[in-house]
Every structure is written in C-alpha cells, then in structure tokens.
Amino acid sequence: MRRLTSLGIGSTAVAAVVSITGVSAAGTAQADTGSPVVGHAYVNGNTAGTNTVDVLDRHADGSLTPAAVSPVAIGGAGLGAGLGSQGAIEASPDGRYLLAVDAGSSEISVLRIGADGTPSLVGSPVPSGGVEPVSITISPRGIVYVANIGNGGSNYAGFRLNPAGTLIPIPQSVVAVPEGSAVGDVLFNGIGDRLVGTRDNTSLIDSFTVGANGRLTAAAGSPFPAQSLGPIGSEFRPTDPSQLFVSNAHAGPGQGSVSAFRDGPDGVLTSIGDSPFADNQTAACWVEITHDGKYLFTVNTASASLSRYAINVEGSLTLLGSTAFNNGAGAVDARLSPDGSTLSVTGGSSHLVSTFAVDGGNLTELSNSPVALPAGGAPTGLVVL
Numbered sequence: 001m002r003r004l005t006s007l008g009i010g011s012t013a014v015a016a017v018v019s020i021t022g023v024s025a026a027g028t029a030q031a032d033t034g035s036p037v038v039g040h041a042y043v044n045g046n047t048a049g050t051n052t053v054d055v056l057d058r059h060a061d062g063s064l065t066p067a068a069v070s071p072v073a074i075g076g077a078g079l080g081a082g083l084g085s086q087g088a089i090e091a092s093p094d095g096r097y098l099l100a101v102d103a104g105s106s107e108i109s110v111l112r113i114g115a116d117g118t119p120s121l122v123g124s125p126v127p128s129g130g131v132e133p134v135s136i137t138i139s140p141r142g143i144v145y146v147a148n149i150g151n152g153g154s155n156y157a158g159f160r161l162n163p164a165g166t167l168i169p170i171p172q173s174v175v176a177v178p179e180g181s182a183v184g185d186v187l188f189n190g191i192g193d194r195l196v197g198t199r200d201n202t203s204l205i206d207s208f209t210v211g212a213n214g215r216l217t218a219a220a221g222s223p224f225p226a227q228s229l230g231p232i233g234s235e236f237r238p239t240d241p242s243q244l245f246v247s248n249a250h251a252g253p254g255q256g257s258v259s260a261f262r263d264g265p266d267g268v269l270t271s272i273g274d275s276p277f278a279d280n281q282t283a284a285c286w287v288e289i290t291h292d293g294k295y296l297f298t299v300n301t302a303s304a305s306l307s308r309y310a311i312n313v314e315g316s317l318t319l320l321g322s323t324a325f326n327n328g329a330g331a332v333d334a335r336l337s338p339d340g341s342t343l344s345v346t347g348g349s350s351h352l353v354s355t356f357a358v359d360g361g362n363l364t365e366l367s368n369s370p371v372a373l374p375a376g377g378a379p380t381g382l383v384v385l
Helices: 011-030
Strands: 037-044 052-059 064-066 089-091 097-102 107-113 119-121 133-138 143-148 155-161 167-169 183-188 194-199 204-210 216-218 231-237 240-248 257-263 269-271 284-289 295-300 305-311 317-324 333-336 342-346 352-359 362-365 380-384
Touching: 037 089, 037 097, 089 133, 089 380, 097 133, 097 380, 107 133, 143 183, 183 231, 194 231, 194 240, 204 231, 231 295, 257 284, 284 333, 295 317, 295 333, 305 362, 317 362, 333 380, 342 380
Parallel strands: 133 183, 231 284
Antiparallel strands: 037 052, 037 380, 052 064, 089 097, 097 107, 107 119, 133 143, 143 155, 155 167, 183 194, 194 204, 204 216, 231 240, 240 257, 240 284, 257 269, 284 295, 295 305, 305 317, 333 342, 342 352, 352 362
16 A cells, blocks of 8 residues: 555545535634643654654643644655555654654654644754655563665664654665555564564564664564555554554455464564454455553555444454544544543545544544644654653
C-alpha cells in the first residue's frame, strides 16, 4: 500500500469525498471550542519541497483545533504523496522531541517541543541512512531506527538520540531489506529489546533482538510469514512486550485482519490462537492499543471505519464491531491521547484528523470532528501529547 490507489482509492475519488462531506465538518472543527488547551497533536505534513509539521491544540474536551503557529517548516523535503506507513513521526520517550521522516530528501528532522507546544528544528535534518524513509521508532533508551524503502537504500538504519536532540548514527547498524519490500512500519517493543519491521509488498515480518550497543540481530527464521497479505501497521501490547499485533491490508474486500504473535526472548515469532483474526472490513492498515492493554483498534482505510477488538489475556482477539468515520477517506495513522480518553486518526489525502471518544472498547466520534489540515502535502503519521 505504497499509495492510496493500490487500495482502490484514487486521489480523484478521495478529493470528491472531501469536497462533498469534508467542508462543513472541517468548518465546524475550526471554531474555538471554549475548552482549555491541555496538550497538542502533531502530523507529518509530508510536504514536497520544504516539509512541514501540522500543529493542533488539544482541548480538555478532547477536541482538536489548528494552532496559530501551524504549519511549521522542518527543513527536509516531504514526498508530497502517500507513504503507506505507520510511524512517520514519533515523540521521544520524555516528550521533549519529535522525530519526523523527510521521505523526499532521505532525511530525518529532529524538533524540540517548546513550553507552548511549538516545535522548532534542532540543527539541520540528518541523512536517514538510506533512501526514502517512511517510518521511525524510538526505544526507552533513546535508540532510534528508521525504515528506508527506496531503491539503492532500502534498509533499517540505527541512531542514538542524545539529550541535546542530536541524532548520532550507530556504527554497523544498517540492515539491508530487499528492494521493493515496502516496509510499512518499524517498531520497538515497550522495553526496547526487540524490534520488528513489516514488509507490505512481500507479506513478511522482520524480527530482531536489540543489543546493548543498539545493533540488531536477526531472529532465527526471520523474516516470518505475515499470515495474510499486506502487513503494515504493528503494535506491541503495552502491558506485555512479548505480544505483537500486525494488521493485514491486502487480502481483498471484506478480508482485513489482524495477526497476533508471541515475540520470544530470541525474537522468534509464533502465532497466538487462531490468528489472524478477521475484522470483515477492507484494508486494515493502522493499529493502536489502549494503554491498559485491553483493547485494540485498527483503521480500515478502504472501508472508512475502525474495527474494535478485545485482547484476551493470552493475546487472542475478540472482534467487538466496527465504527464508521464521519469522513474517513484515506486514513493513514492513529494515536491515543496520553490519558487514553480519545483516539485521533489522520486523513491522508483528505487532509483531516478525526477524533473519537474512547469508552473501553467503544468509540464515538466527537461532534466537532473532523478538523481540517492545510491543503498542501500528503499528511501521514501522528503524535498526540
């Protein structure tokens, strides 16, 4: 799913949906809610030329409104077209920095978050260690890996993020990935001792253990079969770093699913229960798990819906149902608020962010959702702080 058109959603169709349904909804979301600002959300604009980050004020009632400073230029160049990845922008564990991929210039931008939530570029963007970075992940120890997918530089490349916000390449950390694999997500588990990467085009999952020096060691048998076509989004269970969940996007209409794996101490992936678990929707792409580890949400990009699962103790999934967007055309990532009370989803070519109230495994879209993003670029990736 390197582009929306590979899901059967052409840019013309997305634009038509936005023009019909997005204007009035977005207009409502632009209004001041009267609720105090308690945090911020950040979207990688993926803007061609000089890349940008869109900044949204997050209010106590869960709503989002564009910040006065938005968008913020971040130095590198975006691609200006869909990345088909999860994690195109991430926050450091201490919430001080944002790391954003610049897919058009093969760089990573590090941004310091000011006291008022405004991000500013730290130094200059640094080379990503490959070509066309699309996903980035940060461990609790400040180890950073980026997935590059371009010809001549398709790989995972490692860095350290120092306290000053400088990215320092880790020697001998680059692990090549066959060209055309189209890695959709690179992800550490919660304690940073294991890392996985999903290969969208070849339906494989790379699995590694992570050494004290930050270098990767491939697990015996890696890459592992993804159980269905088109693995993209992935998430480790917050309450159990050995349980991994991966969305499967390309099995066809109504055939979306989520795979559940146990990731052993040696990085070997084994299936949990009757995995994969169907969601009966189309193009299950992005995954987010509640902070208490009890529920999993997956965004179905072609169905404009969110599927809701309960996560059982051993890691098997029970489908609870699906919730439609008011306007979900081309959704491309999802993140919970720090307190877990809301779930926000970016809208890709529809240039929207939709937000839902979370009540256990139930989702209800807020009345002033979605909120509009700037028209330029192809927004992808989301951080909510």
